[in-house]
Amino acid sequence: MNPAKVIRAKVDKLTDLPNIGKTIAADLKTIGITRPEQLKGEEPYDLYKRFCAAFGEKKDPCLLDVLMSVIDFMDGGEPRVWWDYTSERKKLYGDGTLK
Numbered sequence: 001m002n003p004a005k006v007i008r009a010k011v012d013k014l015t016d017l018p019n020i021g022k023t024i025a026a027d028l029k030t031i032g033i034t035r036p037e038q039l040k041g042e043e044p045y046d047l048y049k050r051f052c053a054a055f056g057e058k059k060d061p062c063l064l065d066v067l068m069s070v071i072d073f074m075d076g077g078e079p080r081v082w083w084d085y086t087s088e089r090k091k092l093y094g095d096g097t098l099k
Helices: 022-030 044-055 061-074 082-093
Strands: none
Touching: 022 044, 044 061, 061 082
């Protein structure tokens, strides 16, 4: 969902989260995340590694930005566009290369 349209009190399903559409919601379900509250306290890089393992390929590092955005939101942050997290991701994780 577009972060500007997110209403925290109405987040019931994955597609209610900022930056999550049908495709990423389906991908989250593939790795066992079916409800927004399951993202609370998660480590974005660990989820990113789960994505890569589940799909048998290195995923675009921008996915890590998206994961950072939704986990930050679920941990109480404001809904923000995923690219707001790109510079932070690069500082924390580099180019997203699996370690």
